[in-house]
Amino acid sequence: MLLAELAPNFRRSRHGAITCVEIPASWDDARYRPGWRIETQAAAEIDSPLREAGRRAPIFAERLAEALDDHRVTVDGWLVDVAQYHAVMREPCGAWWAKADQHATMAIARAPGLSR
Secondary structure, three states: OEHHHOOOOOEEEEEOOEEEEEEEOOOOOHHHOHHHOOOHHHHHHHHHHHHHOOEEEEEEOHHHHHHHOOOOOEEEEEEEEHHHHHHHHOOEOOOOOOHHHHHHHHHHHOOOOOOO
16 A cells, blocks of 8 residues: 555646645645545655655645635645655555455465564
8 A cells, every 4th residue: 555545635736847736734634634534654754745845835725715716715835846745655554455355364464484
């Protein structure tokens, strides 16, 4: 499983010659999570590109602008180079499998010779 599977789907935009991911300052709110889940590892990994490469900037207030029908509305946020953001989001963070396969998967994991 990759971090991208757990992370919110943030808006992309062009800023000069660079494509950026627009991350709202309130990005850690549950409303940005797929299925409203709170995935702590995804949240921690999003912090990394914000601190290293992100820059504070007003960003498009996607939901608010649509509700107000005013596409000039902005909110406080971060701009992160899309390439750097995607590099972080391609990191593995775990595994998943069908619930029906749970017992067989765990038996394989407990087999002698496998490291934990």
